[in-house]
Amino acid sequence: MSDQREKIATNIRKGVLEYCVLASLASGDKYGLELAEELTARKLTAGEGSLYPLLARMKATGLVETYWEEGASGRKRKYYTITEHGHLMVGEFRGVWEAISMQVTDLLGEQHGIDS
Amino acid sequence: MSDQREKIATNIRKGVLEYCVLASLASGDKYGLELAEELTARKLTAGEGSLYPLLARMKATGLVETYWEEGASGRKRKYYTITEHGHLMVGEFRGVWEAISMQVTDLLGEQHGIDS
DNA sequence: AACCATACCTTGCGTAGCAAGACTTGCATA
DNA sequence: TATGCAAGTCTTGCTACGCAAGGTATGGTT
Numbered sequence: 001m002s003d004q005r006e007k008i009a010t011n012i013r014k015g016v017l018e019y020c021v022l023a024s025l026a027s028g029d030k031y032g033l034e035l036a037e038e039l040t041a042r043k044l045t046a047g048e049g050s051l052y053p054l055l056a057r058m059k060a061t062g063l064v065e066t067y068w069e070e071g072a073s074g075r076k077r078k079y080y081t082i083t084e085h086g087h088l089m090v091g092e093f094r095g096v097w098e099a100i101s102m103q104v105t106d107l108l109g110e111q112h113g114i115d116s
Numbered sequence: 117m118s119d120q121r122e123k124i125a126t127n128i129r130k131g132v133l134e135y136c137v138l139a140s141l142a143s144g145d146k147y148g149l150e151l152a153e154e155l156t157a158r159k160l161t162a163g164e165g166s167l168y169p170l171l172a173r174m175k176a177t178g179l180v181e182t183y184w185e186e187g188a189s190g191r192k193r194k195y196y197t198i199t200e201h202g203h204l205m206v207g208e209f210r211g212v213w214e215a216i217s218m219q220v221t222d223l224l225g226e227q228h229g230i231d232s
Numbered sequence: 233a234a235c236c237a238t239a240c241c242t243t244g245c246g247t248a249g250c251a252a253g254a255c256t257t258g259c260a261t262a
Numbered sequence: 263t264a265t266g267c268a269a270g271t272c273t274t275g276c277t278a279c280g281c282a283a284g285g286t287a288t289g290g291t292t
Contacts, residue, residue, distance in 0.1 A: 004205075004208055005208055005211070005212050008131070008135075008208060008209055008212045009212050009216060010131070010280065010281075011130060011131020011132075011134075011247085011248080011280090012131050012132060012212065012213065012216050013131075013216075013279090013280065014127060014130040014131055014247095014248080014278085014279055014280060015124070015126070015127020015128050015129075015130055015278090015279075015280095016127070016128060016216075016220060017279085017280075018127075018279090019124075019220075019224075020219075020220060020223050023223040023224050023226065024223060026226075027226050031239080031240095032239070032240065032241095033238075033239055033240085042219040042222075042223070043215060043216060043219065044216065044219055044220070044223075045280080045281095046280070046281060046282085047281080047282085048239090048240080048241085049241095049242095049280080049281050049282060049283075049284095050279085050280045050281060051280095052240070052241055052242085053241085053242080053279085053280085054279085054280085056241085057279095071238090071239085073237090073238065073239090073289075073290085074238095074288085074289055074290075075237095075238055075239060075240095075287095075288065075289065075290095076239080076240090076288090077238095077239070077240090078239085078240070089120075090224070092120055092121055092124060093124055093224075094224050095121070096121050096124045096125050096128065097128065097220065097221075097224065099159060100125060100128050100129070100132075100159060100160065101217050101220075101221070103136075103158040103159060103160055104132055104136060104160070104213065104217075105213075105217070106158075107136050107139040107140060107158070107160075108135075108139050108206070108209075108210050108213065110139065110142075110143055126249065126250075126278095127249090127278085127279080129248090129249065130247085130248055130249060130278090130279080131247095131248075133248085133249075134248090147270085147271095148270070148271065148272095149269070149270060149271085161249080161250095162249070162250060162251085163250080163251085164270090164271080164272085165249075165250050165251060165252075165253095165272095165273095166248080166249045166250060167249095168271070168272055168273085169248085169249085169272085169273085170248080170249080172272085173248090187269085187270085189258080189259090189268090189269065189270090190257090190258055190259075190269095191256095191257070191258065191268095191269055191270060192257090192270080192271095193269095193270070193271095194270085194271070
C-alpha cells in the first residue's frame with residue numbers, strides 16, 4: 001500500500017526534482033548531502049542516487065557551479081551555487097508548474113465532488 | 117523559449133497523466149480522442165501518441181475497462197470506464213499529490229520571496 | 233590500530249511521454 | 263463510381279530521468 005504511494009511519488013518527482021534543487025539553492029549555497037537531506041525530508045527525492053547524477057548534469061548545462069570548502073566536520077564539501085541561467089530556469093518552471101498543478105488539482109477536485 | 121517550457125511541461129506530465137485520465141473518467145465514460153482533446157486543452161498531454169499506449173497499459177492493469185459504441189458520426193468509438201481499482205488509485209494519488217505539490221509550491225515561494 | 237560516520241560518485245535498470253506515421257472506415261463531392 | 267477527407271485507433275523507435283545498490287576516500291573516536 002505505502003509501496004504503491006512510493007511508486008506514485010517517484011513518478012511525480014521526475015522532472016520536478018531538478019527545479020526543486022534550483023529553488024533550494026536560490027536561498028543559499030548547499031553541499032550535496034545537505035541538499036539530499038532537505039529534499040528527502042520534503043519527500044522530493046529518494047536519496048543521493050538521484051541527486052548526484054542530477055547535479056552533475058546541471059553543472060554540465062550551466063545551471064549550477066561548484067566550489068570546495070572545508071566543512072565543520074573537517075571533511076571537504078562540494079558546495080553548489082545557482083547561476084544566472086539557473087535563476088531564469090526557475091522562473092520558467094514556476095510558470096509551467098502553476099498552470100499544470102492548477103489543472104491537476106482541478107481535475108482531482110471535480111472527481112471529489114462527484115464522489116458521493 | 118517556449119520550446120524550453122514544452123520540455124519542462126513534458127517532464128512534469130510523467131507520472132501525472134495516468135491519474136489525470138482516471139480523474140477525468142471518474143466524471144463519465146469517454147472515448148480516446150475525446151480524452152485526448154480534453155487533456156490537451158488542459159496542457160496535461162501532448163496528444164494521442166502518449167494516450168493510447170497509456171490506456172492500453174491501464175486496461176492491462178485493471179484500472180479501466182472498455183466497450184465499443186457507435187458514435188454520432190457513424191464511426192465506432194472505444195469508450196473507457198474507470199474500475200473500482202481505478203477509483204482507489206485516484207484516492208492514493210490525491211494524497212501523494214497534495215503532499216508533494218505543496219512542498220514544490222513552498223520551495224518556489226521561498227525563492228520568490230528572496231528575489232528582490 | 234580499528235571502526236564508524238561523513239561525503240562523494242558510478243553502474244545498470246525500468247518506465248513513461250513523445251513525434252511521426254500507418255491503418256481503417258464512413259461521408260461528401262465531382 | 264471514384265476520389266478525397268476526416269475521425270478514430272494503434273505502433274515504432276527514441277530519449278530522459280529517478281532509483282537501488284554499491285564503491286571509494288577520509289577524518290574523528292575509542
